[in-house]
Amino acid sequence: MVHxxxxxxSTKGHRQMDDLTEQVAAxxxxxxxTTGIAQVFVVGSxxxxxxxEFEPGLQRDVPEMLDRLIPPSREYGHEQAWHDGNGxxxxxxxxxxxxxxxxxxxxxxxxxxxxxxxxxxxxxRPRQRTIVVTVLGE
Numbered sequence: 501m502v503h504x505x506x507x508x509x510s511t512k513g514h515r516q517m518d519d520l521t522e523q524v525a526a527x528x529x530x531x532x533x534t535t536g537i538a539q540v541f542v543v544g545s546x547x548x549x550x551x552x553e554f555e556p557g558l559q560r561d562v563p564e565m566l567d568r569l570i571p572p573s574r575e576y577g578h579e580q581a582w583h584d585g586n587g588x589x590x591x592x593x594x595x596x597x598x599x600x601x602x603x604x605x606x607x608x609x610x611x612x613x614x615x616x617x618x619x620x621x622x623x624x625r626p627r628q629r630t631i632v633v634t635v636l637g638e
Contacts, residue, residue, distance in 0.1 A: 503531030504634045511547075511621035511629060514589065515563035519554045520631060521616040524602075525609055527633040534607045536637015541599040543630040546589040546623035548596035554616035562620065566592045572624075589622040596620060604637055 505527045509518055520540065528538055542549050552558050567588075573579065576587030600617065603610040611617070621627060 501531075501533055501536075501638055502634065502636050503527070503533060504632065505530070506630050506632045509619060509629050509631065511619075511623075511627050513621060513626050514624045515567075516621040517554070517559045517562065518619045518621075519616050520549070520619055521554070521609070521611070523631070524617055524633050528604055528607060528609060528635055531635040532607075533604060533635045533637040536604045536635060538602045538604050538609060539599060539634045539636070540602070540617060541632045541634070542619055543632065544593075544598075544623075544627065546586060546593045546621075547627070547629050548593045548598060548620045548622055549600045549631075550596055550618060550620070551600065551602075551611065551615050552618055553614040554618055566595070566620075566622070570595065586622075586624045589624055592622040593620075596622075604635065 570591045579587035
């Protein structure tokens, strides 16, 4: 069986992290799938999803780490082509990835006690992000 839903989130721009865990869990509950996998995907080339302990320290640390690894710069090819200030945004999102798969058991996400699903806004502008959740299983 396959069940798919989508929802939107509004972001204020670069470095904003949102906890998606409850919204994804609600999709799984509505799917009636008890064993399988949930795939979470953010539509757009400057958004990313992953798992982390969603607490204030890591909400600061993850974006800061990405800014150290891939800082804003006019040297990126994307920036030279488009001059829109978000070349680093595309690279950061590419590094983290646009999708995540999480096992489902007994109708629930198989996450650790301190593990939540997050979205990170890598773009420099506010965005409306569409999150697609596809649940496969039985």
